[in-house]
Amino acid sequence: RKEVEQDPGPFNVPEGATVAFNCTYSNSASQSFFWYRQDCRKEPKLLMSVYSSGNEDGRFTAQLNRASQYISLLIRDSKLSDSATYLCVVGRWGANNLFFGTGTRLTVIP
Amino acid sequence: ETGVTQTPRHLVMGMTNKKSLKCEQHLGHNAMYWYKQSAKKPLELMFVYSLEERVENNSVPSRFSPECPNSSHLFLHLHTLQPEDSALYLCASSQEPPLNNEQFFGPGTRLTVL
Numbered sequence: 001r002k003e004v005e006q007d008p009g010p011f012n013v014p015e016g017a018t019v020a021f022n023c024t025y026s027n028s029a030s031q032s033f034f035w036y037r038q039d040c041r042k043e044p045k046l047l048m049s050v051y052s053s054g055n056e057d058g059r060f061t062a063q064l065n066r067a068s069q070y071i072s073l074l075i076r077d078s079k080l081s082d083s084a085t086y087l088c089v090v091g092r093w094g095a096n097n098l099f100f101g102t103g104t105r106l107t108v109i110p
Numbered sequence: 111e112t113g114v115t116q117t118p119r120h121l122v123m124g125m126t127n128k129k130s131l132k133c134e135q136h137l138g139h140n141a142m143y144w145y146k147q148s149a150k151k152p153l154e155l156m157f158v159y160s161l162e163e164r165v166e167n168n169s170v171p172s173r174f175s176p177e178c179p180n181s182s183h184l185f186l187h188l189h190t191l192q193p194e195d196s197a198l199y200l201c202a203s204s205q206e207p208p209l210n211n212e213q214f215f216g217p218g219t220r221l222t223v224l
Binding site: 049087 | 151152158165200216218
């Protein structure tokens with residue numbers, strides 16, 4: 001079973017829409033959680049960390065459900081510039097690296 | 111310079127060539143990583159160095175040889191590659207502990223093997 005699973009999409013949404021991405025992780029010992037953003041032909045960049053209490057950064061809200069081993073990212077009022085691939089990333093104690101999902105591709109349409 | 115830099119940005123090589131990819135981080139981090147990203151595939155971890163010691167070698171073929179001379183520099187030496195090795199090679203760094211902290215990526219080297 002994969003460490004991190006995401007719906008690859010693509011998600012095509014109109015400007016101004018609200019879109020949600022989901023991600024599940026397989027190892028209950030996971031302890032750090034992130035959403036990264038990767039633009040076409042560019043490197044991944046940290047979008048936000050995900051905390052147990054949930055956190056918000058402007059139009060972006062991340063939630064973590066440890067019981068269900070589930071992470072979500074909500075984007076409100078989508079902008080054209082939000083078009084990218086969103087990577088769910090998980091780290092766990094004792095592992096020497098982070099585990100990356102395959103990414104969910106989002107295209108925001110004018 | 112700031113962040114993580116990689117050179118060259120693009121590389122085309124034949125199967126018999128030897129080349130090296132270079133990564134430098136200016137963030138004061140003590141862990142560095144090599145990843146491979148092929149089209150429509152997730153990031154594949156290749157190597158991890160923590161405090162200049164290799165702590166992970168993710169079943170990578172011996173035609174890829176990493177080198178970490180100090181905590182700021184990481185190399186990936188390439189020889190007798192195959193066309194299927196064509197991909198984007200990304201370097202990343204992080205501050206440990208813990209070994210699951212956020213990572214900062216370089217822009218990558220886009221490698222084409224003919």
